[in-house]
Every structure is written in structure tokens, then in C-alpha cells.
Amino acid sequence: MVRMRNPPYICALDAAMDVIGGKWKPLILWALDERLRRFGELRRSLPGVSEKVLAQQLRELEADGIVRRTVYDETPPRVEYDLTEEGAALYAALTALGEWGGRRMRQLDITPTHGKQ
Amino acid sequence: MVRMRNPPYICALDAAMDVIGGKWKPLILWALDERLRRFGELRRSLPGVSEKVLAQQLRELEADGIVRRTVYDETPPRVEYDLTEEGAALYAALTALGEWGGRRMRQLDITPTHGKQ
DNA sequence: CGGCATCCCTTTTGATACTG
């Protein structure tokens, strides 16, 4: 869904959707809000995502100032990801939406593949 | 972005994104939250959307119980769309996200193509 | 380990023309 990358936006909501509109982006925020994670750990926490797509969406989120990427010059390499202040604020703004989704799931009587919610 | 249509969902946020994850869906909600609209009026309020895509996304939102479609058997035909209770609740859950987007737009110094915000 | 590059397929979105 990320299709325009930047303006013009019809409204403010449009601008926000542009930032979180990748298939895995909301889930990346959800995982990183819990704690800082390394690439492989993040990948394992998102069942089904491919390396390429995860790396790509992380780079876009980094470019948008949502995620911070820290590289440690070691062998084997270590790269850590966490949310910036902007990212934490964005995730907070998604809370209400998550609650709506939770109510909907209970109505439809389905359960998440991950615990926690 | 609407790619699975229903479960499995990794988390509640995932379920919500599945419902609003069409390119124009958040904007449709935004337009219908203002007031009930006819198809043509809705189309004019969403600059750039094609008839086909608008009709398609409206049908999906209707199937998901977000939008209500009312047909009047007249000539010329008249079809009106508005939000269901579920839809109104969903839009309310998007408020915080819209505010985040508004702050971001001000930081990036860009303005919406539509007034109002 | 944490990538990037390449190739390929599917889904989504779009332009246009046509209909009740």
C-alpha cells in the first residue's frame, strides 16, 4: 500500500497511513514497542516475513524516522532496532486501533497466532 | 495491502489493518464520517480514485460491516453510503492516528490537498 | 549474522469503454 511516499496527502490520516502502510510495518512497531530487537529475533517474531521484505520495510521506517538502526562492528555482525520517539508516539496512536481490532476478533471469534495481543 | 482477507492474524492490530488496508479505505471513512454521501459525491471528494476501485473498496467495506449501502429504486439511480456503528467506532479509533499524521505534516511543512484536515 | 541483488509471480490499482 505504500504507494506515493510523501505528498500530496488528501488529509492528515492519509499522511499517517503512508508511513504505516506496509504489510508488516504495524507488526514491526508492535514487536519493537515491546523491546529493542536484533534483526534475526525480529524476523522470528514475525512468522511469514521474508528477509528481503523485512529489511526493506525496516529501511523505509528508518528513513521515515520511526525506527533507529544501530550497527555494532563485530564478527558476527550485530544490528539492533528500536523505536525513535516519533516511532513510540506513532505506536501509541495505534493503540485505539489495536483495541478496535481486538473487539472485532472477539466478535468474529478468532484468536491471534501470537499470544500477548 | 488487503492481502489475506480474514485470519490468521498475528495480533489485534493486524486484524484492524486488514480492514482499513486498502489504498482509499481510510479516506472513505474520513469522507463518510463527515456525512452520508452518494457515490458520485464520494468520488469527487477523493481526487484521483477511479470508479472501479472506489466501487470495489466500498463493497469490501460493506462486506466487513463498516459501511452501509442504501439503494433507492429511482431514475436516475441513487445510492447512498454511510458508516455503520462499527464503522463509526473504527473511524473513532483512527482519530489518534490522524492527529499523529497532522503533527507530522506540520513538521514536514506540507499541507493537505483538501482543506478541513 | 545481517544483509543486498536478482529474478519472478501475485495482488492491487488504474484507464477506458460500456450498460441498466
Next chain:
DNA sequence: CAGTATCAAAAGGGATGCCG
């Protein structure tokens, strides 16, 4: 007016292989 049908383009996504 409010769509549907058809055709076409693009974006998103995935599999694999290579590299420091």
C-alpha cells in the same frame, strides 16, 4: 447516476544466491 467489463500497469511480496 451508479455502476460492471475489460485490459493494462504497477506495487508488493517471495525464493534464491552472494557477500563482509
